[in-house]
Amino acid sequence: MIHEMNGRNDRVVTSQLAKKYGITRTVIVNALRKLVSAGLIQTRSAGVKGTQIEILNDIVYTEFDNKL
Structure with a gap:
């Protein structure tokens, strides 16, 4: 899911x-x-x-961002 997001705050469609x-x-x-x-x-x-x-935790966001 995180790979589908653009930034820390985005909308995803779970069915898609x-x-x-x-x-x-x-x-x-x-x-x-x-x-x-x-x-x-x-x-x-x-x-x-x-x-x-919305990703709330800065460390988690950084880790996700680094792995993308």
């Missing part, structure tokens, strides 16, 4: 990601929930337009 990577949408939603509960990201539903994701 699931189709692209050949996994279920449930897997993506559960992964997002785990990241939220760990305090690494914040999400907000945008309805059919997707899910707004």
Whole structure:
């Protein structure tokens, strides 16, 4: 998911990601929930337009950014 984002705050469409990577949408939603509960990201539903994701932790963002 993070690879699909442009910067620290972006919108992703979980159904499109699931189709692209050949996994279920449930897997993506559960992964997002785990990241939220760990305090690494914040999400907000945008309805059919997707899910707004904001990376909250600077260290995590830097690590993700370096690996992209």
